Amino acid sequence: MGFIELKQVTKNFGDLQVIKPLDLEIKDGEFTVFVGPSGCGKSTLLRLIAGLEDLTSGSIQIDGREASQDAPAKRGLAMVFQSYALYPHMNVYKNIAFPLKMVGMDKDAIDKKVRKAAEVLNLNDYLERKPAQLSGGQRQRVAIGRAIVREPSAFLFDEPLSNLDAALRVGMRLEISELHKRLNTTMIYVTHDQVEAMTMADRIVVMNHGVIEQVGTPLELYRNPKNLFVAGFIGSPKMNFIEGSWAQAQGAHSVGIRPEHISITAEQSEWKGVVKMAESLGSDTFLHIQDSGVAETLTVRADGEKSFNRGQEVFLKPKKESLHLFNEKGERQ
Amino acid sequence: MARSVKNQQKMVNTVIAWTIGLLIFFPVLWTVLTSFKTEGQAINDPPLFLFFDWTLENYAIVQERSDYMKFLWNSIFIAGGSTLLGILIAVPAAWSMAFVPTKRTKDILLWMLSTKMLPAVGVLYPIYIGCIKLGLLDSRLALVIILMLINLPIIVWMLYTYFREIPRDILEASRMDGASLWKEIIYVLTPMAIPGIASTILLNLILAWNESFWTLNLTAAKAGTLTAFIASYSSPEGLFFAKLSAASTMAIAPILILGWFSQKQLVRGLTFGAVK
Numbered sequence: 001m002g003f004i005e006l007k008q009v010t011k012n013f014g015d016l017q018v019i020k021p022l023d024l025e026i027k028d029g030e031f032t033v034f035v036g037p038s039g040c041g042k043s044t045l046l047r048l049i050a051g052l053e054d055l056t057s058g059s060i061q062i063d064g065r066e067a068s069q070d071a072p073a074k075r076g077l078a079m080v081f082q083s084y085a086l087y088p089h090m091n092v093y094k095n096i097a098f099p100l101k102m103v104g105m106d107k108d109a110i111d112k113k114v115r116k117a118a119e120v121l122n123l124n125d126y127l128e129r130k131p132a133q134l135s136g137g138q139r140q141r142v143a144i145g146r147a148i149v150r151e152p153s154a155f156l157f158d159e160p161l162s163n164l165d166a167a168l169r170v171g172m173r174l175e176i177s178e179l180h181k182r183l184n185t186t187m188i189y190v191t192h193d194q195v196e197a198m199t200m201a202d203r204i205v206v207m208n209h210g211v212i213e214q215v216g217t218p219l220e221l222y223r224n225p226k227n228l229f230v231a232g233f234i235g236s237p238k239m240n241f242i243e244g245s246w247a248q249a250q251g252a253h254s255v256g257i258r259p260e261h262i263s264i265t266a267e268q269s270e271w272k273g274v275v276k277m278a279e280s281l282g283s284d285t286f287l288h289i290q291d292s293g294v295a296e297t298l299t300v301r302a303d304g305e306k307s308f309n310r311g312q313e314v315f316l317k318p319k320k321e322s323l324h325l326f327n328e329k330g331e332r333q
Numbered sequence: 334m335a336r337s338v339k340n341q342q343k344m345v346n347t348v349i350a351w352t353i354g355l356l357i358f359f360p361v362l363w364t365v366l367t368s369f370k371t372e373g374q375a376i377n378d379p380p381l382f383l384f385f386d387w388t389l390e391n392y393a394i395v396q397e398r399s400d401y402m403k404f405l406w407n408s409i410f411i412a413g414g415s416t417l418l419g420i421l422i423a424v425p426a427a428w429s430m431a432f433v434p435t436k437r438t439k440d441i442l443l444w445m446l447s448t449k450m451l452p453a454v455g456v457l458y459p460i461y462i463g464c465i466k467l468g469l470l471d472s473r474l475a476l477v478i479i480l481m482l483i484n485l486p487i488i489v490w491m492l493y494t495y496f497r498e499i500p501r502d503i504l505e506a507s508r509m510d511g512a513s514l515w516k517e518i519i520y521v522l523t524p525m526a527i528p529g530i531a532s533t534i535l536l537n538l539i540l541a542w543n544e545s546f547w548t549l550n551l552t553a554a555k556a557g558t559l560t561a562f563i564a565s566y567s568s569p570e571g572l573f574f575a576k577l578s579a580a581s582t583m584a585i586a587p588i589l590i591l592g593w594f595s596q597k598q599l600v601r602g603l604t605f606g607a608v609k
Contacts, residue, residue: 052505073511085502089524098520099510146510 001063002154002186003028004049009058011044011210018044020210021058026154026188031180034190035197036207036233042190043158045207049188050079050156063153073102078147082159084139086131086146092118093127096145117145137168144179154186161196173200194234198222206230228330231256237286237299239324246294252325252333259286259301261322269315273298278308292316361585368392368578375574391579395566401583404562408584410473411548411558412541415480416534419488422481424530427492428518432504442493445486453483453546464551471553479551480541487540488533495529496522535595542588559584 004026011019018041026032034042047053049060051072059068067075078099086095096117100110118124121141131139140160147155157176161169177200180187191197197204198218206213206221206229214226218234225231231239239256247255264287273292278285282304289298300316302308325333366382367375374385395401430438460479461470469475499522507521523530545560552561563584566577 050509052508072505072508077509079506079509081502081506083500083502085500085506087503087507087521087525098507098512102507102511102516146506150510 001028002026002152003063004154004186004188005061005064006045006049007059007061009045009048009060010056011041011048011053012056017056018210019048019056022210022212024205024212024215026186029184029186031177031187031189031200031202032205033197033201033203034188034205034207035192035194036213038192040207041210042192042205042207046079046156046158046188046190049075050077051075052079076153077156078150078152078154079156079158080140080143080147080160082162084131084143084163086139086142088131091128091130092123092134092142092145095131095142096123096149099146099150113149114145117149120148121145136164137172140164140172141175144176148179148183152185154188157187157189159190159192162191162193169196176200195236198234204234206233208233224332225256225324226332228254228256228326231324231326240295240298242294244294250323250325253328254326254330256324256326257318257322259299261319262298262300263317263319264300264302264306265315265317267315269317271298271316271318273314273316275308275310275312275314277310280304280307287314289314289316361589364578364581364585366578367574368582370575372573372575375578391575392583395576395579395583399562399565399580401562404557404559404584405587407473407552407556408542408558408560408587411476411480411556412538414473414477415484415541416537418477419481419485419537420530420534423485423488423492423533424518424523426489427496428522430489430493431496431499432501442490445489449483449486457550460547461550470551471555471557473556475551476548476556476558479547480544483544483547484537484540488537491533491536492526492529495526495533498529499525532595535591539588539592 006022006024008021008023009019010017010021022045034045036042044053048055051067051070051074055068059066061067062075062077087098090098093114096114097110100113105113114127115124118127121144123138123141123145126134126138126142131142134142143160160176161172164172173196176187176189180200189196189200201218203215204218204221205215208229213233214221214230216224221230221234225234225239228241232241235258237259239258240262241254241256243254247253271292271294273289275287276290276297277288279288284304285302285306285308287300287302287308289300290296292298298316308314327333368391369387369389370381370385371388371390374381377385430442464470464472464475467475503525504517504521507517512520542558543560544558545564548558548560549564552558557565563577563580566573566580
């Protein structure tokens with residue numbers, strides 16, 4: 001079981017309130033991602049759940065049991081840190097065995113569990129090595145191994161992949177997702193990378209300035225962002241925002257439109273602009289358009305087969321049914 | 334061309350470094366050399382450097398006249414005891430300051446260091462009287478406690494800078510893994526801090542070994558250390574440089590050897606916070 005419920009949770013550091021009163025439910029077995037820009041409070045929220053920080057007010061319940069005052073180890077959660085936080089003086093075997101040793105499990109049982117975890121994570125050949133002799137990906141796997149042997153009711157991941165290079169990151173992303181499918185245990189994952197959030201999450205919690213902006217499935221957030229912040233944060237490249245007379249004509253203070261919802265047409269169309277830059281990714285080409293008259297720059301997704309030159313004039317047609325309308329407060333209309 | 338300039342620079346640096354090194358080491362070298370001279374040669378003008386009749390006579394006389402082993406044992410007991418006691422107090426103190434700092438931690442650290450700026454003689458009178466009243470004058474116990482206290486600020490500082498270098502994440506991970514405070518200190522913190530603790534112990538040993546103000550003032554025949562042993566050769570019967578040098582050489586030899594074998598560790602410890 002791993003049902004976690006936060007009620008009116010707040011956290012102050014001195015006079016600064018980094019988490020404003022906040023409610024959140026994390027269902028058993030769910031893969032929840034906290035995402036937001038740096039300093040938004042996502043890591044603090046995770047550390048509050050872990051028990052590494054004390055609540056200023058509010059309560060945290062784990063499986064229906066009040067856990068706000070419990071020591072970290074008592075909460076039955078396991079955490080994987082961004083820095084891996086392996087014990088540098090212990091070899092891989094001892095690192096993975098450490099939590100079991102701390103609960104006083106007997107040696108044979110520990111051995112069995114460690115070997116099983118090592119097999120799952122492909123670490124069998126490295127059990128005698130010290131962390132310093134491992135690559136980044138292997139270290140991360142040891143950190144995960146140390147977490148899974150405890151059979152926690154939930155896993156907490158604090159930006160676990162941000163120290164890895166891009167290729168390895170994609171691989172580990174898949175491994176963690178597969179691990180979630182296999183174990184079916186609640187996982188809470190903190191990242192500032194919205195691609196990680198979109199690809200891994202069952203549910204995403206978007207945070208900004210210590211407040212939850214929106215909670216939903218990746219596609220819900222993508223298709224129906226509740227406000228300008230979520231609209232701008234989720235999706236890559238970013239959504240285009242248009243203000244002024246064109247937006248007013250649509251009956252909104254500002255209008256958001258995603259790059260894939262603007263098409264390039266051969267003949268005269270709604271907008272016209274000049275290509276400032278074309279980024280060819282092979283499958284797609286992203287155009288940055290200037291002088292459209294509606295926004296300073298517009299990002300447009302075009303077919304990767306077509307080529308565009310800098311300075312070329314293009315006609316653009318927004319897909320009217322895919323517009324996101326926001327009022328003056330930045331809320332969805 | 335660039336290379337030759339570099340090499341020249343290197344040579345100049347090397348010469349300067351050796352000169353400074355020899356200058357600093359010279360008094361020690363002179364003491365050792367003098368210890369092998371006769372009293373006459375020791376005060377010869379011009380001074381004799383290497384070409385004199387080497388003799389072990391002074392060592393024999395010193396050994397005969399005073400009980401070197403007693404002083405040595407006192408030095409070991411007092412330096413070792415004060416270091417052990419100091420470390421037992423400093424490790425938890427530095428732990429709490431490094432990992433659970435409060436608003437006042439920085440002030441406390443500075444205050445502790447400021448006590449080192451007070452001239453020792455300023456508190457000689459109260460401590461001397463205190464020792465008399467407690468019957469601790471000329472006792473090893475008093476010196477163990479006093480030397481521990483005077484070196485405590487430095488070793489707390491040293492351990493504090495060491496502990497600060499240990500990533501918090503690792504300690505937090507151990508907490509998540511179910512380690513209690515003591516298990517965290519024993520299984521995780523201490524093994525990671527062993528190099529730091531070792532060089533702190535070493536430094537404290539050297540400081541305590543070389544301490545002379547308190548050992549001279551608070552001891553007499555019973556608890557005298559090697560510094561008192563050296564001092565006993567300096568005054569009453571006039572100056573006997575050769576014997577004094579022999580006594581000095583015997584007193585500094587143990588710590589010199591210890592320092593020589595652990596110099597790598599010591600340098601690393603002293604520069605740990607500065608160079609990552």
